[in-house]
Amino acid sequence: MDMTLREIAAIVGGTVEGDVGLRITGLNGLKEAQAGDLSFFADPRYQPYLETTPAAALVVDAAFADGRRPLIRVGNPYFAFAQLLKHLESLLLVHPKGIHPSAAVAPTAVLGEGVALDAHVCIADGAQIGARTVLYAGVYIGRDAVIGPDCVLYPHVSIRERVRLGARCIIHANSTLGTDGFGFMAVGGKRVKIPQIGSVIVGDDVEIGSNTSIDRSTTGNTTIGSGTKIDNLVQIGHNVSVGENCTISGSTGISGSTLIGNNVTIGGQVGTAGHLKIGDHSMIGARTGVNKSVPENSVVSGYPMHDHQVTRRIMASLEYLPDALRRLRKLEKRAQDLEP
């Protein structure tokens, strides 16, 4: 990176205070910034780093008043930072283009305008790929699957038959959508497979991390609402419904038939028991074991799950339990001694 403050201000729609010709060679958080870097100040907790950072210049908001460095003043410094990252990404991230000759496209598959297929992509019969969608090397699209326009699927993503993705979805490498749900019934001491003939329907603007698995439903559809973001190594069971604008962090497992509302935030390594309902706008702390349904607007954590404030108190108390047991025995002994 090598840009002047003037060029950067133009990209983020800000105004420069100081040397407009100052050359910026990197971009970093206030804590990590080095000489020559542009950084940003958006969170008062980072105030101490203002004293020590060697950053060459800062992106700040209207309230900021520290004249030590050249500034770019904007409405929302964090958003401006994201915009600048987006600009730099547009220079750095070069997706595959065109149809690689090794791509295997079934005769009845339909490719939209400007679709890019990297090497060794495989598209099965009846599948449809939306305009401008990019499929990286080795992506598999199953029979009659439908991928919306402007999606990016990274290497070795596997989209099984009849799965549907909306527009502008990003699916990271080695993830799997449409795996058979984990359904068996006991017949004479054996586990007999219950066929999973449903599918998975994903909305628009959904991002799914790498090595994540989303199961197809028994009948009907597992659904992921528009705007929802799912991290790496997440397991989504069959017949689950995830609402819109949710985030689900890494290594979390959502059991079958869980219903998750809109705008739900789920931390990492969370697990949910099956057939529960998680209300809109609820927040589930990392490592929560969700063993009952969660009302709207709740903030919960712990295992067993409680209101987050209750869990905090339980966690703070655990340390004192061994000693409390000893003290309880001592009290009992004294009480016994008091007996007539």
Added chain:
Amino acid sequence: MDMTLREIAAIVGGTVEGDVGLRITGLNGLKEAQAGDLSFFADPRYQPYLETTPAAALVVDAAFADGRRPLIRVGNPYFAFAQLLKHLESLLLVHPKGIHPSAAVAPTAVLGEGVALDAHVCIADGAQIGARTVLYAGVYIGRDAVIGPDCVLYPHVSIRERVRLGARCIIHANSTLGTDGFGFMAVGGKRVKIPQIGSVIVGDDVEIGSNTSIDRSTTGNTTIGSGTKIDNLVQIGHNVSVGENCTISGSTGISGSTLIGNNVTIGGQVGTAGHLKIGDHSMIGARTGVNKSVPENSVVSGYPMHDHQVTRRIMASLEYLPDALRRLRKLEKRAQDLEP
């Protein structure tokens, strides 16, 4: 789907009570069923839904007595439902056929009759693929690996060298069998790799989810018994032995050298310490931290692990711990005041 009750009854071996020509357009659980759907009644807990379901007809057993809708009467409604799903799946699920020209098959690999190789499959020297087995796009079969007949391996499954699968196994996308076990020894402050020269042996009728990893053993074999079903994102360490007809749910990790008996049921996000034994017919609740061996026929849960009933009591008690500590201090204060 568009079938008459008569056609469906023929598939599940049942008898129609009501309009045999009624057209069914979907299939669903009693809770989810919509107009035109066939549903089934097998669990008394679903009784309330009988009042409200718009299902067009029901599959029921001999004891069912509710004349409001056309019925298909069978011995086991749930099994009939699975049979019907199987029939529908046979119409919906069209596996790849033949040998795709892009498949890379080593000269010394042996393919059974009717094997299907999708695009970009790679089969290394000495590997054997059983009759009628289907390898989806990008499946990798390592040197001298043996895959039984009638298996289905979904896209990008990686079967490393010398791994052996029995008949009728299903392995879902992006799973890995035969990864080197995680074995290192400390030599002069460095971690030196202990080569893992064993393999993995999988029985018949095993199903393994997507993005699951099963490690090869140091010497000897990691083994998965016939009829066992393993979910997505499961980690099975080296030298593990899993018995027959087990189920292991998603995101569970089985540490090295764990011995798991037959007919064991393991919930999601369970972890086991290494070198433990889990007895036949035991049930391990979701999220259990298995920190000691589990006797046969046990039902255990929690971390630390206890009998499930003990864990339930501990979990129910935790909520009262912070207050109990306060009350204990109060009692101690009173006891002190009683001192002469």
Added chain:
Amino acid sequence: MDMTLREIAAIVGGTVEGDVGLRITGLNGLKEAQAGDLSFFADPRYQPYLETTPAAALVVDAAFADGRRPLIRVGNPYFAFAQLLKHLESLLLVHPKGIHPSAAVAPTAVLGEGVALDAHVCIADGAQIGARTVLYAGVYIGRDAVIGPDCVLYPHVSIRERVRLGARCIIHANSTLGTDGFGFMAVGGKRVKIPQIGSVIVGDDVEIGSNTSIDRSTTGNTTIGSGTKIDNLVQIGHNVSVGENCTISGSTGISGSTLIGNNVTIGGQVGTAGHLKIGDHSMIGARTGVNKSVPENSVVSGYPMHDHQVTRRIMASLEYLPDALRRLRKLEKRAQDLEP
């Protein structure tokens, strides 16, 4: 395997006591050894197995004095065992050789001397592959990525653009390096992607398990130090720094911006909250929920995390909690009865 004790002693640099011509047909731990096997004795806890093992011969150290079987005497029996495994592996493990005609190598990619590319490998523009490195079937190397010499990448590994690996790294199947970090900001009720333009830098002699995900950083680099070993199904978030000679066991998740020192040992299913520091030489027990920073040389476990000895006491106490609550109520009742 079919070798004489003489041949084996030559490989491990030991001396035979007993029949140098004895033929060994297998290799196994003392507990698992069968007739004809060579085993080793390095841990006094395995003493009881000396009585019962049918092993034909043992690798032992200078102190061992049990004349019942032929012996190979060495300085470090466990290390000798690893050496022997390495020898056997060199006979068993045959990597792909040469450039498979189906490999798709971009015109500007640079391949070192002796590189092996298996079927359906894809190497993007500007990528560099070090000498003698082996890429198994379907491996993807993104634009401008750099892979050091003597690496082995197993099937379907995905190395995203600009990621750098040192020498002698082993990456197991279906793992992903360089996934976009999980970063979004809330704008008008929607989650807007924060582009992740950083990368991942991996040192020398790093081994990474299968189905593991390592995220690229927002800016700067996620780093994995030389000699570090990471197991299967591990999630490493963006901007994480892992030091040298660490081990991270299966199903663990490291949240974004965590700084891990050198020689750190992390058990399975551990989770860390973001922005924490884990000091050199610390040991994090399996399933620990790391909710605060960990000083150097610590041994911690539990959730909430405590010194391991504290956690042991808490875990041992939990069982008595339900009864303690009952007893506390009883004492309170008695205290109340004592009131005047």
